[in-house]
Amino acid sequence: MSRLAAGVVLITALDPEDDPVVDGDGSGHGGGSANGGGPGDGGVGAAGADLEVPTGEDAGMTATAFMSVSLDPPLVMVSVRNESRMDDILERQPLWAVSVLTESQRNIAGQFSMKGRLSDRLLFASVPHVRGEKTGAALVKGALATMECRTEQRVVAGDHTLTIGRVLTAHTPNVERDPLTYFRGRYRKLA
Template identity: 40%
Template sequence: MTLTVVPDETVGTSFRAMMRKFPATVTLVTGCNEGVDHGMTVTAVTSVSMEPPALVVCLNNRSYLHEMVLCQPHFAVNVLTQEQRPLSDAFSGKVAPEDRFQPDEWERHGSGVLMLAGAHARVVCRRVAAVPYGTHTLFIGQVIDAFVDDVTRPLLYENARYCISQPAA
């Protein structure tokens, strides 16, 4: 097998093109700092460990949520359902931060963070590590609470568009 080396000047462009074709689950990551709730759409979320249960969330260093997760010990990851595309758009910046949380859609967890009541899955984490890398920080969170709806399906994002998961034939 021959390995082709991509020239340095094209690695970033090639990587961006590859990542566009890499389907990801759409989540809303939420935090709360001094009574102010904030959240944003994030696709860079994955499991880290089952013992102890943990996941990683990657946030841009320039985002307000990044600062919030650095300052507060808890955050929530809300996996959207196929029907919740408008929420993804709203939390991606199409709606002002102060107008994103509709009271009838959210529940406050005992840790203080908001969880989306109708989400496909909800995970509340206690931040245990923050690893800066390039333009982002990898926040590792130990899971303190988790819920999944066995009926709904998660919303996916691939190649700049929303997708749905289907069982393979």
């Protein structure tokens, strides 16, 4: 599989707070899940478009297995290693974002591909970004394109989980730039 060329994206989400959220009627909702349910409710068939923007700590992951799935409705898919930090977050948090990186953003891809990180706070401090209006997730400034997504379905496929998300917003501010690609274990630029 490493012989296939792939575009490089940064997947971001807000890691939900572990403390229960108390709503107006005083009932607690476990896990701080954005859809008001208990832990894990952010998976298959996540709640409707009226979700509140979540709170929590920024988390990010470089991904090379990302693709468009459908135009109507607009769906995209990212493949995430099972039991990774991002897999855990996407299981609990239905709102996430994608920044399609340019070849000049190779350093960002490298930073967010490091394994074993407990926090991404310092990494995000050095990456220029804005907050998504629908997800609250970080969107990298200068990216080729950005999308905000809501999980529609999660499918376990071997040692990875395919997270399919409905695109809530999409922007292509830098279509004239070249995308960052990954081929044979290295970041490359298009010839």
